Amino acid sequence: MTAPALPRRAVLRLPSLRGYPPLDRAAFATVGLLLFVVAFGPLLAPHDPYSVDLGRALLPPSAEHWFGTDASGRDVLSRVLVGARPTILGSLTAVVASALIGVTVAAVATLSPRWLDEALMRICDVALSLPIMVMALGISVALGPSLRSAIIAMLLSWWPSFARLARAEMRTTMAATYVEAARITGVSRWRLMTRHVLPNSLDSVYVQVTLEIGGATLIMAGLSFVGAGAQPPSAEWGAMVETGSRFLTSAWWTAVVPGAVIALTALAFALAGDALRARTDGREAR
DSSP states (O other), X not given: OOOOOOOOOOOOOOOOGGGSXXXXXXXXXXXXXXXXXXXXXXXXXXXXXXXXXXXXXXXXXXXXXXXXXXXXXXXXXXXXXXXXXXXXIHHHHHHHHHHHHHHHHHHHHXXXXXXXXXXXXXXXXXXXXXXXXXXXXXHHHHHOSSHHHHHHHHHHHHHHHHHHHHHHHHHHHHTSHHHHXXXXXXXXXXXXXXXXXXXXXXHHHHHHHHHHHHHHHHHHHHHHHXXXXXXXXXXXXXXXXXXXGGGTTTOTHHHHHHHHHHHHHHHHHHHHHHHHHHHHTXXXXX
């Protein structure tokens, strides 16, 4: 009897956008535009985002200042473009690092004795029982308000969800026929994990990362809004909303513009992640 052939190592491949409905295409295009702004935002800014000019404070949108100016006379458009990097890149860093920790914990749990597996999963359950925003807020305050503290707080709050997801996928893959065949041939457990189980268990994690970036952006902005994240005069979107909220009735653009960009970013990443999940699950309609 011939042993079953081992499958090729799984690689995430994004299909052509022709296979997606118009709304999903728009989401992918928006995500691409946001990532472009993250990379080149400072070069695209028409004005110095940190240059204070009190004589031009709270100017309404105009040809010179498309989104107006804030209470310090700084161009809102320039600050939004520059603020994409700390907000989105910080959220992306927190989510990707959380995924790496979660996958590592899941791999250890899958290969460990039952008692250690159960202990690790109970730790995840306890962490998941707490609201992520509350947990992240407490950690960020304990570390001291800053953008770095916000990223660390989100990382420590988010990894259990990835650990749970990855562990479920790895358990399913471990029961596959080709894994049993590799085990029979004498492949060690860690080589089995790194060569066969892990590469074929990450599709859901890739999709979940995309889904979580939108939520992470909201939490990152929320931490800055309550003073536990990036601090003024940082051009971070949440901090901009907090500063602009004081002038909401007289200069609405100082808070509405960065707030609308936060909402657009969260929506775009959520739709893009949902489209990838639907394609991964083999569904064409949601």
